[in-house]
Amino acid sequence: MCGIAGYIDKSGKYKTSHELLKKMTDKMIHRGPDAEGQWIDKRVALGHRRLSIIDLDAKSNQPMFSHDKRFVIIYNGEIYNYVELKEELVKKGACFKTNSDTEVILEAYRMYGTDCFNKFNGMWAFALYDMEEQKVILCRDRFGIKPLYIVDNNNAFIFASEMKAIIEAFPNENIPNEVWISRYIPYSRWEDSDGECFYKNIKGFPRASYMIYDLQKNTSKYVQYWKVDERLFYEKWIHGRNPVKTFKKLFDSAVGLRLRADVEVGACLSGGIDSSSIVGCVYKKYKGRIHTFSSIYKDKDCNEEKYIRKVNKKCRTIPHYIKPDDYEGNFINHLEKLTYYHDQPTMEASLYSGYMVMKGVHGAVKVLLDGQGADELFAGYETYPGTYLYDLLDKNTFLSRLEGIKIISIFRKENLDYLETIGTDAVVNLVGIKNSFLFKAVKEQDILKNIQIFTDEFLNQVKDQYQVTDIQCSSRLNTRLCNDLVNYVIPQILHNEDGNSMAFSIESRVPFLDYRIVEFALALDAKYKIKNKWSKWIVREACKNYLPRAVRRRRKKMGFPAPFGRWLCEGKSKDEIAEVIYSFGNRNIVPKETIDRLYKAHIDKEGDFSGILFRILSLELWLRMSDNQKVG
Incomplete structure (x- = not known):
């Protein structure tokens, strides 16, 4: 690197x-x-x-x-x-x-x-x-x-x-x-x-x-020189083979190749399926006792410590626990430096967690393995089952409809919010209009629809006529996963991974993005990705001997989150954060009244607007750098 x-x-x-x-x-x-x-x-x-x-x-x-x-x-x-x-x-x-x-x-x-x-x-x-x-x-x-x-x-x-x-x-x-x-x-x-x-x-x-x-x-x-070719990938990696055994072989090989180095190799460990599978593979397949690096928060919604410790115990790692809460009072200063190394505004507050983990890694190892890519290849995000439901409806068989009902029933029981990612037409089609109200959550007031995001003066400067041409695959789910890989999600994640790791002279390696695994996943039938209530089913199945049972049966995904929503309301840096957010209004890009409405709505708990407020914060810091306010 x-x-x-x-x-x-x-x-x-x-x-x-x-x-x-x-x-x-x-x-x-x-x-x-x-x-x-x-x-x-x-x-x-x-x-x-x-x-x-x-x-x-x-x-x-x-x-x-x-x-x-x-x-x-x-x-x-x-x-x-x-x-x-x-x-x-x-x-x-x-x-x-x-x-x-x-x-x-x-x-x-x-x-x-x-x-x-x-x-x-x-x-x-x-x-x-x-x-x-x-x-x-x-x-x-x-x-x-x-x-x-x-x-x-x-x-x-x-x-x-x-x-x-x-x-x-x-x-x-x-x-x-x-x-x-x-x-x-x-x-x-x-x-x-x-x-x-x-x-x-x-x-x-x-x-x-x-x-x-x-x-x-x-x-x-x-x-x-390389393009998505679902039929070619199917013949190359799927046809006539056992998918679980094939994936296991490819995964073991991908991890093994990425252990090649003349310096020590460590691993990021979030406690999720992906990073835990990598750490487990290093230990069981390659007999390695590896340094692991994890982010630990006090907030319950951001704390994965119990899963992290189970993996570290099973795999006899050398664990390192980084606590970003300890640095929260200096949040703006760290975010300025993060923005400098990324060369642009950052996507979300979780990048701060990743940045602080890399800061903790610096001086311990020069190479890190990370689990990026598995969610986009094997349907790990909670929104993907909604897309898969339409594939089941397209099949229109008794078994496919039964599988669809199972999925929305699990959503209703475990995560009602994500039902909003599933179209009402799909729910009605599966359970009937009389029962559909049982599955659809009541939406909170959509404040974003009632405000003006940009000033008229700014919009007059914007000439954006580009439209992404989506790659079409054999199913709706595979189409979405493929485009998240090529056009949407993975490019963002890889930029973030490189920016955070290289800020501290660390090489990050991502086994799940071995091209053989990618080609295999793009041609793999969706039933191996989502089965009953399990996302990333094939990863769970193939790597079951690498994982503690509690990790293998995890359903809620976190992945180095950060409690930015709380910091806006009561954090040590809340006043400094507010000052930067409100100062962005002077740039005549977003109306001042819009910024004020979003900020107060979040503080008053009318909704969670931490995402857009973080982007405004990050953009203001980046624009200050472009105005020659140097950070380093």
Whole structure:
């Protein structure tokens, strides 16, 4: 895990210079405190900050040249199957001078060209310069686990792992993007579904894609090397196999590959199914006693301590308990720093919990395993059964309707609020109009519908005509899960994961987003994801020997939550939080009376408006940074 930065001079305006390049890499020292390097020629500048994980020797520093000096690369990420690829390449005559995965990329590209990208199992963003062909190749992993941002204008093509690195060297790019502000405040939508970011001219490099820039022709060509193909994935991973056994084998392999490192590996542990399965696999399958790091709150609704301790006991871990409540009095200061490292407003207050966990990890281990991705692949969120109900109605058999009735009955008993995510038509269809009132909760007053979110002046500046084109799969549930993976939820989560971990020079690895598990999950029948009252059924079943019984039978999901709703009302920082929220009204984006209405409605317990109030808070802090109020 590292930080990369560079640019191609198109017009001669930005002549390559070590000074300009070093500005970019110095801004990302947190991503790579172990080593740095810069290299330039007449038109290409490549810079790197290194966090040493594999082959700690200085000979693996970057930029790295191939043994014949034809290729030079800067690279952020890990190719977990580099050992197997290296053996394959050596048999074909490749020469190596290091034990790094970086050199494997160079020699794989020499041997296979762009076809090598589909051979990689890992996370990556890199720039490779072929000096013989005079071409620069940029590539990003299938799911965008590793970030890469670009600016492409008439004078230069600029790229970096973080937006702040681009802005440091090219300050004219510090222009907030009204389109993304308009998406973010009401909906918490994020960058990456269409390449747009919170800065107007900075774009996210597309996932599962590579670009070839031809220096002789001054042209660029983008190619998507991996796409969702449900039928292909079915034949590859599902057809003729036992799904539970197949998933177990893939999961064990994914965890094992991500234990490859020349430094100690730890794990985040929330006490949920996903992180607990990873910790259990490390212990039982690979006989590892691992450091675990967990967030513990006093609030009952945010406290998962009893489950965390059960996992730590079963797996004989070395536990570390981080208590963000202890730092709550300095909440705004920590949120400012979090926002700085994320380069943009943050999605929700739970990111503060994750940030404080990473702060607690710093200095203990350099690599962490985390459970991100399982909920989106195997239907872990409480809203997914509502989508699955429509699949059952589409089948229109006695057994499918009976399964649907079971689901809404469980919702009514255990979590009435989530019945509001299920359409009234589905409930009436299943139980009849006379009984439907038994299952639909009474809605509280929808204050958001009766207020104006944005000022007219701000809306006049917004020209957002983009519409996401959803990928269609064989069922409604798989369609939703697939689009949450590609367009909506996972891009947000991965940005957050990278921002929090790299702030403290920690590499985060996500076994559930091994491409083999993703392809398997996208082709898997929904009945293995939701069965009776159990979400993520196949994970629970395949990993049952890794999990304490109480964890395996958990239904309520938390996942590093934070009690921001309470802090607004009675926390140590409530006055400072209120000051920042109300000051946002001076920007003429959201009407002052709207902010006042939302804040008072939350304080008076008319409803929970902590989500939108947090976004206003985070956006104000980010805009202050854009106004050159530096934090660091």
